[in-house]
Amino acid sequence: MSAAERIGIPNTSAAHLANASMLSSSPDWARQDAPNNITDNTNDSSHLSHYTSSPALSGSGSANEHLGLNEDDSPNYFHALRTMDDHIRAQALDHIVSSLMMPENINLLRTHLPTVIRLAFEAPFEDIRERFCKVLSDVAADDRLAPTVVPVPPCRSPASAFQTADEQNAIDATSSTISPVTLQLFQETFVRTGRVTHIARLTGWHPEYYERSFASLQRVMREPGPLRFHERNYIVILAASRHQCQYMVSIQEQLFLMNGGDPAWLKGTAFVPRKMANLCQLTALLAHQPWLLDKDHIETLLKGQDAWSIGELVHAIVLIATALAQTGFVYGMGVLPELDLQGGISGSLCACKDKDAENEARTSDTNKVTELLKKLGRQSHDEDGDDTEDAHDPGGGGGGGEGEAHNDKDTDFVNAGSEGSLSSSTTPAPTTPSTPTLSSRHSMSRSTSSSSLSELQTANLASLHASSADLSRYTGGIDLTHTDFDVKSRSYEIFRVQQYGWKEHGYELVRMFYPDLADLLDEEFDFIYTMTDYTFHTTQDVDTLPFRRAIWYYVQRVKGMCHDDYDYQEVNLFLNRSIKLYVKKVTCFPEQTVYDDYLNLGYELRPDEKCHIALLATESLKQALLLYGLHTVMLYRNNRYS
Numbered sequence: 001m002s003a004a005e006r007i008g009i010p011n012t013s014a015a016h017l018a019n020a021s022m023l024s025s026s027p028d029w030a031r032q033d034a035p036n037n038i039t040d041n042t043n044d045s046s047h048l049s050h051y052t053s054s055p056a057l058s059g060s061g062s063a064n065e066h067l068g069l070n071e072d073d074s075p076n077y078f079h080a081l082r083t084m085d086d087h088i089r090a091q092a093l094d095h096i097v098s099s100l101m102m103p104e105n106i107n108l109l110r111t112h113l114p115t116v117i118r119l120a121f122e123a124p125f126e127d128i129r130e131r132f133c134k135v136l137s138d139v140a141a142d143d144r145l146a147p148t149v150v151p152v153p154p155c156r157s158p159a160s161a162f163q164t165a166d167e168q169n170a171i172d173a174t175s176s177t178i179s180p181v182t183l184q185l186f187q188e189t190f191v192r193t194g195r196v197t198h199i200a201r202l203t204g205w206h207p208e209y210y211e212r213s214f215a216s217l218q219r220v221m222r223e224p225g226p227l228r229f230h231e232r233n234y235i236v237i238l239a240a241s242r243h244q245c246q247y248m249v250s251i252q253e254q255l256f257l258m259n260g261g262d263p264a265w266l267k268g269t270a271f272v273p274r275k276m277a278n279l280c281q282l283t284a285l286l287a288h289q290p291w292l293l294d295k296d297h298i299e300t301l302l303k304g305q306d307a308w309s310i311g312e313l314v315h316a317i318v319l320i321a322t323a324l325a326q327t328g329f330v331y332g333m334g335v336l337p338e339l340d341l342q343g344g345i346s347g348s349l350c351a352c353k354d355k356d357a358e359n360e361a362r363t364s365d366t367n368k369v370t371e372l373l374k375k376l377g378r379q380s381h382d383e384d385g386d387d388t389e390d391a392h393d394p395g396g397g398g399g400g401g402e403g404e405a406h407n408d409k410d411t412d413f414v415n416a417g418s419e420g421s422l423s424s425s426t427t428p429a430p431t432t433p434s435t436p437t438l439s440s441r442h443s444m445s446r447s448t449s450s451s452s453l454s455e456l457q458t459a460n461l462a463s464l465h466a467s468s469a470d471l472s473r474y475t476g477g478i479d480l481t482h483t484d485f486d487v488k489s490r491s492y493e494i495f496r497v498q499q500y501g502w503k504e505h506g507y508e509l510v511r512m513f514y515p516d517l518a519d520l521l522d523e524e525f526d527f528i529y530t531m532t533d534y535t536f537h538t539t540q541d542v543d544t545l546p547f548r549r550a551i552w553y554y555v556q557r558v559k560g561m562c563h564d565d566y567d568y569q570e571v572n573l574f575l576n577r578s579i580k581l582y583v584k585k586v587t588c589f590p591e592q593t594v595y596d597d598y599l600n601l602g603y604e605l606r607p608d609e610k611c612h613i614a615l616l617a618t619e620s621l622k623q624a625l626l627l628y629g630l631h632t633v634m635l636y637r638n639n640r641y642s
Contacts, residue, residue, distance in 0.1 A: 077112060078119070081128060082191045093131045100135065110145055114340030117150075121157040121339060124173035124186040124196055159198035162334030162598045167607045171204040182207050189214065197251075198335050199326065205608040209615065212527050216520035220318055225514065226311040227319075230261030231276070235316055238269075238280060239323035241474035242287035243591045247330055247337050248323065249471060268473030275306040279316060280476025282629070286320050288482045290628040291492045291560040295635040302636065310633065311513040317629035318510065318517070325622035331590035332582070332614040334598060366604040370539045394502075394529035394552055394623070414487055482588045485560035495561040495628065502623055506630045521626075528619045531612065537604045548616060550574040555587050555620035561627070578602035579613070586614060587621040 080092035100109045100116070109116075120132035140150040158168055169175040173186050173196065182204045186196045203210045221232055233256035240248035253266055264271045269280055278301055285293045301308045308316070329335070487494060500506070502525065511518035529552060536542045550571045553563060557571065575583075582597045598610065605613070 078115060079194065081119075081123075081125075082194055084187065084191055086127070089125065089127060093127065097131055097135060101138070106144060109139070110148070113145065113148070113150070118157075118195070118339045122173065122196065124183060124190050129174065157339055158336060159201040160334045161336050162595055163607050168201075170608075171201050173201075179207070185210055192218075195338065198338060199329065202329075202333050202335065202611060203615070205611040206531060206615070209524075209528055209531055212520070212524045216517065216524050217322065219514075219517045219520055220315070220322060225517075226309065226315045228259075230256050230259040232315075232319055233259060234261065234265060234272070234276060235279065235283075235319045236323040238283045238474055238476075239287065239320045240327050241471040242284060242324070243327050243331070243589070244471050245327045245330055245591070246471065247335060247341065248327055249474070250337070250341055269476045270473075273306065275308065277476060278306060279308075280478055282316075283320055284475070284478040284480040286317075286625050286629060287324055288480045290625055291485060291495065293628055293632050295632050295639060298632045298636040310637070313633060314510060314513050314630070317626065317633070318514070318521075321622045321625035321629065324625060325618040328586045328590040328618040328621060329614055331593040332586035332598070332618070333611060334593075334595065366537055370536045370542060394525050394620070485558065487560075492560070495559075495631075497556075497561055497563045497627070498565075500627060500631045500634070502627060505634065506623075506627050509630045509634060510626075525619060525623055528615055537606065537609070546570055547574045548612075551579075551583060551613060551616045552620045554580065555583060555617050556624045558584055558588060559621070559624045559628075561624055576602035583613070583617045586617050 078096065081089055081096070083089050083092070099105060100112065116132050116135055119128055120136055121129070123129050123132070136150050139145055156165055156172070156174070158165055159171065160168065169177045170179070171182065172178060173183055185207055186201070186204065189196050189200060200210065200214070203213065221236075222229075225232075227235070233252045237249050237252045237256070240252065256266065257263060265276075269277045282293070282297060282301065285297065298313070301313055302310065503522070507518050507522055510521065529548065532544050532548070534541055534543065536544055536547070549566075550573070553566050553568070554571045554575060556563070557568065571580075578597075579601045582593070582601055585593045585597055601610065601613070
């Protein structure tokens with residue numbers, strides 16, 4: 001299967017690629033390809049004919065005939081750029097640029113300026129960047145948009161506030177050092193969705209995983225299913241709001257309106273139908289204390305005049321789990337908003353320097369864990385051990401730990417959930433919040449440089465901090481927050497994965513309503529769990545399975561889940577205090593993540609390795625939340641039919 005096919009681009013002509021969607025200005029996170037007037041969803045694909053049969057860009061006739069642009073139709077204005085065909089794209093650029101630069105179209109240019117800026121600095125096609133950079137230069141030179149100040153190229157648009165510009169070259173479509181495979185994925189994503197979000201760019205550190213995660217995301221958000229498209233957008237808004245993630249909310253609000261949603265819903269849950277408002281309790285529990293969820297909560301949703309169907313509820317649970325995982329990644333990787341969006345990270349950008357003592361301890365701990373991994377690898381080889389079954393079963397019963405057998409597994413399970421570590425000599429560095437100079441996203445200086453553009457993106461934190469409290473309108477008045485799972489509690493029990501696991505149970509329930517989505521999720525979980533380049537920092541030929549496994553099971557341990565055949569002593573052998581704190585923040589209260597958490601993980605790690613840690617943590621979280629939600633649905637169904 002080609003990369004294009006994996007992420008949902010069929011092997012059709014450039015015409016069909018260019019017209020897979022008419023909503024060009026929308027981000028790739030959960031975009032719906034239907035025209036604005038298509039808001040319903042059926043179990044067949046008949047409604048797709050409204051846009052897949054479009055004759056535009058078919059390869060014959062004049063550019064104007066093909067483009068069919070309505071200058072006042074903002075969502076569709078740039079859609080003709082979404083083609084792999086260089087000639088057709090050149091025609092589209094000529095038409096769009098000439099239209100924008102007409103003196104009588106000054107208001108049109110002002111309307112589309114944010115998108116022009118994004119395309120000039122971030123489009124994965126060089127010809128698009130060059131043409132729109134020229135537009136920005138021409139506009140800045142003649143003060144056409146005064147008093148709005150326009151950035152002058154060349155500029156860079158970093159995707160993360162936590163990684164340096166040099167570190168991000170490998171995932172920057174404008175960089176000469178980006179790999180051809182990653183660039184092709186970004187181009188195919190642009191053709192499919194109209195943009196490459198910064199979430200996607202950072203995930204681009206791992207192209208094969210990117211293909212799989214994008215495929216499952218497309219399936220749950222953009223293709224036929226029990227829920228209408230605008231309902232999907234709103235459910236993601238509900239989930240992202242639990243952690244005050246303005247970046248995710250801003251994107252989904254835009255898509256909600258594009259998919260025909262009622263603008264009144266965006267005033268808050270007091271303005272939505274009771275059926276949707278009833279979902280707030282489930283969302284809050286999954287976000288903060290999923291172990292409190294029981295079949296009574298499910299029964300409330302599935303009975304009464306405003307009842308959900310079981311298929312709709314399963315779809316909603318997948319959406320909530322996916323959105324909460326994405327929210328953790330946004331905060332954990334310091335995702336900055338694209339240049340035409342509002343809101344990014346809410347953690348403070350602390351520009352602290354590493355202390356020599358911390359560097360020394362980090363080097364020492366890195367050497368220790370590397371030697372331990374190599375030692376375990378040699379032992380496994382000498383004993384003809386085989387981790388294949390476990391390595392390919394992150395959703396099964398357990399991990400098959402490498403260490404010696406221990407009698408007191410309950411004690412190991414309790415200790416694994418602590419923030420201490422048996423191997424760590426470091427402690428989390430203190431953070432000193434700082435507030436950058438803040439301004440509106442369009443207050444750009446003509447002398448904007450690469451670094452000042454980054455500062456401009458960081459300045460979007462102003463609007464985030466100012467408006468994040470307002471996201472409480474999406475919480476349904478439920479003030480639930482995270483509290484640590486108490487293994488001694490009499491109010492709830494440890495979730496035993498042997499009794500309800502992903503592969504044996506959760507997968508099957510999703511498959512009842514979403515057969516292909518169940519397969520995509522399963523492949524996504526398996527791949528991120530087994531993904532490795534057999535390198536730890538700079539040391540090669542290292543089997544990092546025990547380290548990856550420790551992160552996966554630590555996340556689920558924090559969420560109250562126990563895998564009976566996993567040796568939980570591995571958690572404290574491989575994870576120091578700093579990395580446990582980072583992982584816990586990302587998966588439990590991500591809005592509290594700050595730069596120091598990412599910077600000081602206690603080990604010397606490459607940027608792609610840190611991204612891998614964030615992905616492992618959030619995918620494990622996603623699976624845990626799916627299990628909690630799907631398990632309670634199963635309990636309700638069993639009770640109903642017993």
